[in-house]
């Protein structure tokens with residue numbers, strides 16, 4: 068079994084980098100803090116005897132040799148970047164659980180036929196740079212390298228520039244190599260395991276996502292002497308669409324999720340009618356047909372709102388990630404691992420996107436969920452217990468070892 | 474008559490300070506650019522032979538002596554600060570029209586019994602520091618000095634600190650002295666004069682205003698795995714209130730104006746449900762009863778929205794400026810000035826607040842409006858013609874000279 072204490076200590080050590088007052092973490096992708104986190108991980112992997120390679124998207128691969136080192140690796144991992152008001156476990160758990168598996172194999176001097184690699188994927192969160200999972204997406208051939216490196220934050224800084232700045236623009240080609248199997252351990256980020264009182268979620272797949280960027284342009288004018296009838300208030304139009312996004316989410320239950328996470332109004336002055344509003348929409352559903360229906364409803368409403376109010380609108384779908392089904396053998400390896408280790412478990416669909424979703428296009432893939440308190444994540448109050456995290460890590464150990472010796 | 478060309482050149486010269494790409498001006502209160510504008514004005518007033526005093530709120534008074542210099546001054550003026558995406562005339566016209574009046578009196582070597590002062594009021598716009606007209610408010614005894622100096626911008630910097638930083642924390646007491654009459658020339662900032670094809674608006678008074686700051690607190694959570702039914706999306710609640718503010722404006726026609734000008738959502742990340750939203754509301758109406766009715770409607774809706782959705786809400790009315798009626802004699806002086814000079818004119822109510830509204834509490838006050846293109850202001854495209862501006866300045870000259878010799 069893995070050492071739960073060691074895993075926990077590493078998690079708490081990593082959580083100091085970007086620690087927030089409320090006990091969370093703010094370690095946005097490709098900031099100085101992200102570099103610090105990457106450096107710490109790399110030093111731990113060096114200590115564990117791994118060789119480390121970084122690819123052109125900044126993805127890090129720490130490799131423990133196999134007895135037949137020419138065989139394709141079994142890979143695990145997740146991400147170290149967080150939301151602006153993120154938690155200590157989202158992503159980090161999957162990375163450090165991988166490290167803990169390697170440390171455990173070292174402890175008992177266990178050799179595997181296949182090499183094992185622990186991956187850190189760049190910018191999984193999609194918060195600083197959209198879309199999410201962009202670097203695992205390039206790895207899987209979903210996006211090309213140029214697209215990945217040119218993603219820009221709201222200040223116009225690109226991933227390529229920022230990778231260079233923090234010294235993580237590696238030289239390895241991105242992807243294009245065989246992987247025996249990929250496993251990602253993660254907190255559930257939803258309330259189901261806690262509610263069902265299960266320790267392990269055997270992840271069958273993930274729901275689909277559509278992300279949008281919408282810009283409404285009206286006309287700036289004085290909030291006092293401009294009669295209501297002459298106004299083109301961009302924030303009023305945007306607010307109607309925010310309410311409609313919420314309506315679409317509510318009316319496509321069960322399962323639909325609909326969120327406007329980001330909004331910027333300009334000039335953002337108390338007594339000036341907003342002239343331009345930029346905002347994002349995040350739609351999710353496990354069924355592609357319903358996701359398409361939600362898409363159609365949003366488009367129709369936004370177009371009508373813009374037309375009726377005489378607004379200009381830029382409406383862009385910037386990301387579509389279809390629903391994902393994981394590999395049967397990998398899913399079975401996770402389920403079997405839970406049973407051998409004696410943890411309660413249940414099948415589950417992921418509500419969040421994960422790097423595993425893209426990796427599953429080029430390698431047999433599975434995921435392991437553990438509960439998080441009140442189902443809350445993307446929040447500084449995100450919590451998980453040392454016991455559940457150790458359990459998830461043990462299941463990961465079983466699944467990896469099984470795959471690495473076939 | 475005044476020299477329209479000279480007035481225009483001064484306006485264009487001042488507009489270079491903070492000039493924006495789209496031909497507007499961004500000279501926020503108490504920034505380095507505001508200091509530059511104040512310095513330029515002061516140097517022009519020095520050249521015109523004025524003595525200059527600055528009070529503790531940073532209000533500047535440039536004084537041209539009277540033949541009986543112990544008599545209370547006739548005062549004119551407006552403000553040099555602008556909106557973030559403001560224009561070249563809002564406020565600046567009233568200041569430089571005052572200067573042009575003094576220059577004209579100098580040209581013809583006209584003496585007046587009463588001294589004449591041109592005032593520059595600090596932070597009229599209320600954009601960087603809320604509320605609007607705060608320094609003329611202190612001058613008029615509506616706010617005390619401490620309140621004025623402690624107004625803070627969104628970064629927490631106070632007016633007191635910023636006045637010191639730019640060297641305009643003067644030593645004169647604020648207000649408390651007799652003023653014979655106050656006149657403010659201004660662009661209309663609305664569409665009425667243009668529509669009625671009149672050159673001069675004889676301003677009878679101004680509508681009332683209520684400003685609010687509202688903070689809705691919900692719960693940050695992941696936009697993917699958090700079921701709609703468990704959410705407390707602060708932006709959804711805020712958007713409902715934005716739509717209701719608009720509804721209240723539309724349903725209290727004629728005359729009601731209702732605007733949400735500023736909104737900030739946190740953490741503002743695409744795939745995180747917004748946990749907290751801060752926004753402002755600006756209500757206006759010429760009738761106090763209707764303004765109170767609008768207030769009641771907003772409170773009821775906001776409270777219900779917060780309660781039904783399980784949100785926490787901080788609801789603060791931060792400013793109430795009742796409807797204003799100007800002094801009959803001053804209004805007549807403006808009307809008579811328009812007639813003597815032969816300009817078409819009409820009576821009008823101001824939709825915007827102006828420093829004149831507060832000064833009217835301690836001095837007989839009147840205002841002069843000139844048209845602006847399409848009624849647009851608080852917009853970089855704000856435009857007015859040299860002819861209309863010269864006309865307004867001529868009426869100001871007549872009104873001031875009339876009052877300064879009684």
Ligand SMILES: NC(=O)NCCC(=O)O
Pocket residue numbers: 157191192193199200256418419420421695696697744
């Ligand atoms: N796991 C996670 O938070 N991923 C971010 C991408 C998403 O929003 O689903």
Ligand SMILES: NC(=O)NCCC(=O)O
Pocket residue numbers: 289290291338563597598599605606662824825826827
């Ligand atoms: N004139 C002007 O724009 N004043 C600002 C205060 C207001 O919003 O009415």
